[in-house]
Amino acid sequence: MYQRRAVPSFVLLVLLAALSLPAHLLGQGIPSPEEFFGFQMGADRKLAHWDQLLEYYDLLDEQSDRIHVMEMGESTLGNRFITLFISSPENLARLDELKELNAILSDPRGHSEAEIDNAIENGKVVFVQSYGLHSSEVAASQGIAEITYEFATKNDEVTLEILDNAIAIVIPCLNPDGEIMITEWYNRWVGTEYEGAGMPWLYHHYIGHDNNRDAFMRATIESEYGARIMFREWVPQGYIDHHQMGSYTARMAIPPYAEPIRPEADPLVWREMSWYGAHIGYKMDEADLKGAIGAAIYSGWGHFGFHWITPFHNIAGMLTEGASARLATPIYIHPDQLGGSRQFPEYEEQTTFPNPWPGGWWHVRDIVEMQKVATVAPLEIAAKNRKTVLLNAYNKSSRQIQRGLEGEVKAYVIPSQQHDPLTMQKLVNKLLGQGVTVERAQDQFIHEGRVYGGGSYVVSMAQPKRGLIRWVLGQTYYPDNSFTRDSDGNPIRPYDLSTDNFAEFMGVRADPVKTAVTAPLATVTDWLDPDGEVMAGAGGYRLDGQLNDAFHAVNLLFDAGASVRRVAHGGEGVEAGDFIVDPEVSPSVVADVAAETGVGFEPLSGEAPAASYPLEKQRIGMYHRYLGGNMDEGWTRLLLENFGFEYTKMLDGDILAGDLSEKYDVIVLAADSKGMMTGIRGGGGGGYGRGGDPSTIPPEYRSGFGQAGIDALNAFVRNGGTLVTFAQAGDLAIDEFNLPVRNAVAGMWGNEFWSPGSTLKVNVNNQNPYAFGMPEDALALFLAQGQVYETVSGPASAGVSRIVTYQDRDILQSGWLLGEEAIANKAAVVSVEHGEGTVVLIGFRAQHRTQTHGTFKLFFNALMTIPEGH
Secondary structure (H helix, E strand, C coil): CCCCCCCCHHHHHHHHHHHCCCHHHHHHHCCCHHHHHCCCCCCCCCCCCHHHHHHHHHHHHHHCCCEEEEEEEECCCCCEEEEEEECCHHHHHCHHHHHHHHHHHHCCCCCCHHHHHHHHHHCCEEEEEECCCCCCCCHHHHHHHHHHHHHHHCCCHHHHHHHHHEEEEEECCCCHHHHHHHHHHHHHHCCCCCCCCCCCCCCCCCCHHHHHHCCCCCCCHHHHHHHHHHHHHCCCCEEEEEEEECCCCCCEEECCCEEEECCCCCHHHHHHHHHHHHHHHHHHHHCCCCCEEECCCCEECCCCCHHHHHHHHCCEEEEEEEECCECCECEEECHHHCCCECCECCCCCECCECCCCCCEEECHHHHHHHHHHHHHHHHHHHHHCHHHHHHHHHHHHHHHHHHHHHCCCCEEEECCCCCCHHHHHHHHHHHHHCCCCCEECCCCEEECCEEECCCCEEEECCCCCHHHHHHHHCCCECCCCCCCECCCCCECCCCCCCCCCHHHHHCCCCEEECCCCCCCCEECCCCCCCCCCECCCCCEEEECCCCHHHHHHHHHHHHCCCCEEEECCCECCECCCCEEECCCCCHHHHHHHHHHHCCCEEEECCCCCCCEEECCCCCEEEECCCCCCCHHHHHHHHHHHHCCCCCEEECHHHHHCCCHHHCCCEEEECCCCHHHHHCCCCCCCCHHHHCCCHHHCCHHHCCCCHHHHHHHHHHHHHCCCEEEEEHHHHHHHHHHCCCCEEECCCCCCCCCCECCCEEEEEEECCCCHHHCCCCCEEEEEECCCCCCEEECCCHHHHHEEEEEEECCCCCEEEECCECHHHCCCCEEEEEEEECCEEEEEECCCCCHHHCCHHHHHHHHHHHCCCCCCC
16 A cells, blocks of 8 residues: 655755765755755644655765664565664764673673773763654654754764764654554645544554554564664663653653552662653753653553563663644644643642643644754763763663572573463563573473473573563562552552563463572573474374464465364364364475474374364454554454464445355454444444544544444344454443343442453363363453453353353452452353354453463464354
């Protein structure tokens, strides 16, 4: 949809003219952004397209010896993704050397005192800043072009000191695809009644606004580029992600964060945030840029996106949030529309907000002016205090190593014996991607009374990133105190989840140990990329149904035309849920599938077990709406593609066309409110259901399938189809199909029932085909709007099968749970017979952000052929 543009001829002429100049005069001939684009960055109703911005950065790279453009690769949709290195010519000429010095300070293990002293004496401050992650927050990706130009051309004392003493690494757009989408959308409607209207679809092809939750597990290529820079190649001393927020409070939220903070980072990280933030605020008020507030609005315990995960990499990870306009259209704000927020109870002067903005017209240019200060001010103070910043980079990393040596938990051991060993290896790769040191035992060893097989992994806490390890592998309890409750004692929702744990989300066992592991270990230096072993048998092959990747293998086999069966009952060397592959399949196909997925093909000596049934590739439909798109739907699409499930995106018209059973076997409704899906006012929250005004949306993008769509979905199930719903999407089927179940936590809130992104203990009936391959005990990630099921009395209740059930007590594994009695012994997942078909209600996010590998199979099984009677 979005094509690259050819470089305009006038740009080539500028480049040719520039190349004819002497090197010392090149900077003087660089056109300003206003000259290049024809308007000032942030001008009303003007947005520079990413392709044009790339042309400008290429021009700066050619004409300035202070700017270097690094090609990172392609974005999700194939657009260029770049990083800018800004420093003095001398520093840019020795980047490799400076990177090595920086690496000594970020991880001093194995380095001498003399090497560390040399790195402090001769190293440079490394500071990363990123822009344009959320594409509808348009100021950042525009303004950074002007900031870069000024670094290329200004020769004042502050600029020169920054260039000499720092390496400013700039990611000018963390989401190029979205910048293109938003710019083209806005320009399409500017000057019409729909000017400034929100774009109907996600501004990242898969994950939209959730792209700043993805530093945690790096599911997208854009997040991998950011992690490569910040977690592995250049671990900076400071990082700022520049964003926008709502329009009707302070003009910009600046560091530090509000309470509560997430503990276990080095204390210097939090002090540095306050130090940088104070200087940002000081320079804003010096320039009389009104309305900056620190220590408010955004808490220090947030999701593990880049600016909230970086403190546990010993980086002062920070956030700015400018008040938004309507994309590039200015808005007028009356004084009585301005209000407070977290640790900002009234829109009045306070110590962290001494210069309130009085109201009036608010332009994107106003945001750009504040972001310029927020970009330069921390670089100024870091450059001026270069040795102190570098010394404390060493202090942070070395003290975290020492805390790891002295702490109660000395390491986490990840046994080779796992329910799903391939997912365990993916977890190891997640750790490696964060720059965590992981070691492997070649041979069996015994530690603290447990036997660990060869191939087990050890993650020592005696390393610089021990704070990160603690959160992604260790049990978590979200704080319950005055910072996390309001004046009436009601809980305040965390900013995103209350736990972020690789092992719990992925269903991988990771044992905390209280003594250091002394067995022989080797450091893992490369990504784990297993090849599945192939052993032919006369009766075909067995694929282990406990492996998530077995579903990927089956989908590839379907694509190759192979016949596959599934075991209904264990016995004869197989388990319920295992896959049986026909012996006639081509050996080359088997070898290719094993290599791609890592799944082993085990031999069957005789015929396929009698208790097995044939599988057919299912026709899957995924409901896709407008109204800004649905992030859970986008993540679910990404998950399906990762595991080779083919699907069709279904818009309202596809549902309204009827005869759905002629086109689909399974239809999936990702987590979404009934109102957002149907567009019916009062229809269960969201979109028109919350009273939104459809007249502000261009007619062709008004969404909602209404009662006719409900009827079509009902008929689809009654005619034999399978409808899969996640979380609150279950309301549509429960309410409109008159199913004999109810949501037991409907209407509950606060102290009555509260689970804001927590892992909860569940029991699984893994003999039911919808739970094949699952362990008997598992963890479910329960978020707001999740559902818990009770059966309603009556004859139809015989068609309800309980698949997953919450434990009877001590349900919380990690996070924050209030009112566990509301869910104890109640169902988390049920299947409900409805006519000739089935509704599968998954009350929690079994596929959340492609992170919850431990419960993927509860979804995948519903996408496979299910034998009659289930």
